Amino acid sequence: MPAAPVAATCTARGLAQPVLRVAIAGGGPVGLSLALLLDRMLGERVSVQVYDHRWQQRGHTVAWKTEAEGNVRRQQVVTIQSRHYTALGEELERELFQPAWCSEMWPVGPDSVGGRNPVNIPIARLEDQLLALAARRPSRIQLVPDRFHPSQIAIGQADPPQVLAICEGARSEVSGTLSHFQHKFGTPDKAMYSHRGRHFQDVVLGLRVKSRLDDPSAVLLTVSQNRYLLNAVRGEGFLNMRLTETEAAMLAGFEGGAHIPPAAVPAPLWHRIQQGLQLFAVRPQDLSAIVMFRIGMVQRPRFSAELVHHSAAGHGTFGFLLGDTANAIHFWPGRGLNSGLSSAVSLACCLKEHWKGRPLRDADFLRHEAVMSMLQYRHKSRAWRHMVTTDEQGEPVAICEKIEQAIRADGLGWHDHAGTLQRLLDQLVRVRERLRTRLPGLPDDDRLREHLRGLDLCTLRVMSHSGAWDSAQTGGQEVDAAELHGQFGWA
Numbered sequence: 001m002p003a004a005p006v007a008a009t010c011t012a013r014g015l016a017q018p019v020l021r022v023a024i025a026g027g028g029p030v031g032l033s034l035a036l037l038l039d040r041m042l043g044e045r046v047s048v049q050v051y052d053h054r055w056q057q058r059g060h061t062v063a064w065k066t067e068a069e070g071n072v073r074r075q076q077v078v079t080i081q082s083r084h085y086t087a088l089g090e091e092l093e094r095e096l097f098q099p100a101w102c103s104e105m106w107p108v109g110p111d112s113v114g115g116r117n118p119v120n121i122p123i124a125r126l127e128d129q130l131l132a133l134a135a136r137r138p139s140r141i142q143l144v145p146d147r148f149h150p151s152q153i154a155i156g157q158a159d160p161p162q163v164l165a166i167c168e169g170a171r172s173e174v175s176g177t178l179s180h181f182q183h184k185f186g187t188p189d190k191a192m193y194s195h196r197g198r199h200f201q202d203v204v205l206g207l208r209v210k211s212r213l214d215d216p217s218a219v220l221l222t223v224s225q226n227r228y229l230l231n232a233v234r235g236e237g238f239l240n241m242r243l244t245e246t247e248a249a250m251l252a253g254f255e256g257g258a259h260i261p262p263a264a265v266p267a268p269l270w271h272r273i274q275q276g277l278q279l280f281a282v283r284p285q286d287l288s289a290i291v292m293f294r295i296g297m298v299q300r301p302r303f304s305a306e307l308v309h310h311s312a313a314g315h316g317t318f319g320f321l322l323g324d325t326a327n328a329i330h331f332w333p334g335r336g337l338n339s340g341l342s343s344a345v346s347l348a349c350c351l352k353e354h355w356k357g358r359p360l361r362d363a364d365f366l367r368h369e370a371v372m373s374m375l376q377y378r379h380k381s382r383a384w385r386h387m388v389t390t391d392e393q394g395e396p397v398a399i400c401e402k403i404e405q406a407i408r409a410d411g412l413g414w415h416d417h418a419g420t421l422q423r424l425l426d427q428l429v430r431v432r433e434r435l436r437t438r439l440p441g442l443p444d445d446d447r448l449r450e451h452l453r454g455l456d457l458c459t460l461r462v463m464s465h466s467g468a469w470d471s472a473q474t475g476g477q478e479v480d481a482a483e484l485h486g487q488f489g490w491a
């Protein structure tokens, strides 16, 4: 059981003032970042309890449970844009993103600030660093190695926290705290991510690999088509492969993160996996795991809600959806955690500004709710364009359906290897010219031709027909949570 609140009052600004009590359900990267931001921004005015059942108490420390204890650590490499890692403040940025475990694979873009590159980091390493940093602040951050039970937040409960941040990831709505408080946050809507009544979803294979390709070539090959995506730190990471529904059906039963043994993969699909490995220069022995997951998006009506109204008996509780609980975004453009970190920065800014020791009220979260809507609009619109394109008539077509057409060669008429290779090379060269000023070391035409000529006709056709990333449509202004709160440069 969690211990009693750390402190009831503090003497901020020379006045005795009640300490703001914040419970954070979920100690993933967003929950832990929020705890550290609150510690940094509110100082002695806050007391935070972070709950996660993937942790256990080991002596005096809280540590990750092992795989044997039921905790399978995530392995993906995530890309964090400089707008978001700089918003965490210099100290956090320095401690989290150390050159020993990070790399700068991707070029600068509209979400870069001060000309600084995005940083790649294995998510497990990011969580390790965050947990270690939170453990160094025991006077204000209490780590609770347990599942959060929403029954703690109810009328009549003794001394509930004033704030509950729900950072439990995307499954919170199915089996976690969001499912308990769904009526407070409203019903999510699939319609915006559907067409003619069908909710579009993608099924993706995650192949854990070590690639021997240089980063500039890996970036160019990734953004020039929509079938394969490599994100890695010095070649180690995940090669993701977007599947068609027919391919997904070949692996029915493995959805949701279970490891897929190679022997369970039917021969035609195994061959297409091998083609992806060849494309990214992965030797057969450097493929170490295969997982599969399904991704779809919904629109949320709101992100902040009063869960318990304050009364004569005690103060109330405001609840907030953050990170993937708020906005689970298709990961292809790599913005889920960026959006999650922004949501944490935004809530911390609001609490810093509005906690005065009095009951919180709706208006205190005006800006936060606006920032959350902006994040939802910006990141889901971008992610949608990574799931769906349009046909000649402007009708939406799922990219996975285009891949299916290309596999079947449905009316495409690209039946010769040399012509299809040339078509793909033209696509790559157009993307390379766009990237040239931002990414040194890109391969020339001869190297590209040499690299691709060993792929079979079907793979070339799929890559070409799936299309390059639509960077013209997805570029443009980004959401800057700290700036919108007038807090930029607070660190």
Ligand SMILES: Cc1cc2nc3c(=O)[nH]c(=O)nc-3n(C[C@H](O)[C@H](O)[C@H](O)COP(=O)(O)OP(=O)(O)OC[C@H]3O[C@@H](n4cnc5c(N)ncnc54)[C@H](O)[C@@H]3O)c2cc1C
Residues within 6 Å of the ligand: 025, 026, 027, 028, 029, 030, 031, 051, 052, 053, 054, 076, 077, 078, 079, 080, 123, 146, 147, 148, 149, 167, 168, 169, 170, 172, 176, 177, 206, 231, 238, 322, 323, 324, 325, 331, 333, 334, 335, 336, 337, 338, 339, 340
């Ligand atoms: C293959 C892949 C690649 C990705 N690449 C990128 C990328 O390049 N860039 C990017 O920005 N994002 C990327 N993402 C998205 C990113 O991983 C997520 O957005 C991020 O992990 C969300 O963090 P979170 O803390 O909100 O949720 P999670 O990481 O899901 O953490 C939730 C935590 O809550 C805990 N929890 C759940 N329920 C309870 C409960 N009741 N009580 C206590 N604890 C609970 C869980 O144990 C977990 O620790 C990628 C995702 C995938 C799958």
